[in-house]
Amino acid sequence: MGVKHFRSRRSILACLFIALLVTLPSCGPKKADVDAKKPSVAEASAPAAPKLPPLRVLFVGNNYTFDNGGIPAALTAMVHAKGERDILAVSSVGGGKTLQWHWEQGTARESVAHRGPWDYVVLQDFSTRPVDDPSAMFAYVRKFDELIRQAGAKTVLFMTWARLNEPENETVIVQAYNKIGRELGATVARVGPAWERVLDEKPSIKLHMEDRSHPTPAGTYLAACVFYATLLNDSPVGLPATLQLPNGKTLGVSPEDAKVLQKAAERVARVTPQD
Numbered sequence: 001m002g003v004k005h006f007r008s009r010r011s012i013l014a015c016l017f018i019a020l021l022v023t024l025p026s027c028g029p030k031k032a033d034v035d036a037k038k039p040s041v042a043e044a045s046a047p048a049a050p051k052l053p054p055l056r057v058l059f060v061g062n063n064y065t066f067d068n069g070g071i072p073a074a075l076t077a078m079v080h081a082k083g084e085r086d087i088l089a090v091s092s093v094g095g096g097k098t099l100q101w102h103w104e105q106g107t108a109r110e111s112v113a114h115r116g117p118w119d120y121v122v123l124q125d126f127s128t129r130p131v132d133d134p135s136a137m138f139a140y141v142r143k144f145d146e147l148i149r150q151a152g153a154k155t156v157l158f159m160t161w162a163r164l165n166e167p168e169n170e171t172v173i174v175q176a177y178n179k180i181g182r183e184l185g186a187t188v189a190r191v192g193p194a195w196e197r198v199l200d201e202k203p204s205i206k207l208h209m210e211d212r213s214h215p216t217p218a219g220t221y222l223a224a225c226v227f228y229a230t231l232l233n234d235s236p237v238g239l240p241a242t243l244q245l246p247n248g249k250t251l252g253v254s255p256e257d258a259k260v261l262q263k264a265a266e267r268v269a270r271v272t273p274q275d
Helices: 003-023 031-037 041-045 063-069 071-082 099-105 107-114 134-150 169-184 191-201 217-232 255-268
Strands: 055-061 087-093 120-123 154-159 187-190 242-244 250-252
Touching (some): 055 063, 055 217, 063 071, 063 087, 063 217, 071 217, 071 242, 071 250, 087 107, 120 134, 134 169, 154 169, 154 191, 169 191, 187 191, 187 217, 191 217, 191 255, 217 255
Parallel strands (some): 055 120, 120 154, 154 187
Antiparallel strands (some): 242 250
16 A cells, blocks of 8 residues: 555544544533523622611610619510510619609710610600609600700600509500600600500409519510510510520510510500511
8 A cells, every 4th residue: 555545544534533523412511501500690699688787775764664674684685585686775774763853863864865876765754753743754755855866866755554553543644655755756665555454354464563563573574575566566476485684684474474465565566466
């Protein structure tokens, strides 16, 4: 076989081999398959659901606010139990004090103006002030409300309960807080009416201490449920019956009583139950 003929056959075989390679399927992944495995732009850049901003609340009041570990501590435990946001709930309080005393003494004013920023400032006057001297109550609620607005916060009025031996006073207390609340456009936390509902529906739950005035742990738990519903616009139904307070202590009621207290707070605060 001549050299020229051999080269011709080798050229033909090379051409056939190249043609075979062109017709064979590729062993690697197709571009469409690779692209299909890549996350879409929307998937790659979708942000995580934002966490709600922390809630900042200052309570100004007396024993009704701070007994049994305090409503701020109970509210904090409830918010943390739900787990959807953080909260800073603190108080400026004095045993048996009025809003007038808090204004003149100055610590509460300093807390409102310079220790925020606050989302809400809760005002709780002496329990019989709406009955004995409503004009004084109104005067100092107005003073605090102006300061609260200047600080960029919202005023919340703590509508308290009547003493156990003076149930007729609850109507007067409700009217007083509603009147000043409407005047100022302030939110009213209707704790007293929640107490009335529980006392009517299940009087075996003791809300008043032996002095017939101050709250038992169940009373503080109920008040905290009302504030939870009012400030977070969320139903307290389903919250733990026993709360772990920030100081390591607990505040609790029986699971059966917790359901009654939670439901009363939900109804009085007019919160739609959550599914």
